[in-house]
Amino acid sequence: MKNKIIFLSFILFLLTAVVAFSNTELERLDNSDFQKPQRPGAVFEHDGHNEMAGIDDCNVCHHVYEGKKLVEDESSEDSSCADCHSLKAVVDNSITLELAYHKRCKNCHFEQNKGPVLCGECHIK
Template sequence: MMILNSPELGTHTRALVSFPHDKHADGIDCNRCHHDFDIFGANKGGDARKCSECHTAKASANNPVPLMKAFHLQCKGCHETMQKKGKTGQPLMCGQCHKK
């Protein structure tokens, strides 16, 4: 189990997220999360770096998707896709991941 904690974001206003990496790694291609997009938006794959090694806290010309948005787009986006495919049980609401 990983605890998603990025000091780059400063003081967290919600509880940290416990992320079952093994559960996800068993059923999802690594490149889905550990991605590297080219200038055309194609996923070229990536290595096992942390999100914060590419995404910084604030958006910039070199970092169009800031870290917190990257987390939420990645996790919630995938969970929404799974739900649309009929697979239920993925957390979608803030409190389902950010548990007190």
């Protein structure tokens, strides 16, 4: 009986430790482009996500716009999001960096009816 309790306590301790330290191991989006981010960068595991979501084309996310028009068959994975999406809305591009990230993820997750859509589901503390 006593051993059982010690064993269970040990398991519980391990679980707590896992929960407590697991955050540090999460793969997150780089949010260094934001001046004073209020939340930690969104958790996003690129390859795992795409495999699960069945996304093969890079330009689903890494799109290229010419003016207001989406350029098909071109992709922009070699450039940073912040190259086009600035922190404040500008005449050329009204979609701010923050909005670009949020809409890119959430719109799709709502359309697919799966994946995280709430603040804390990506910006895990």
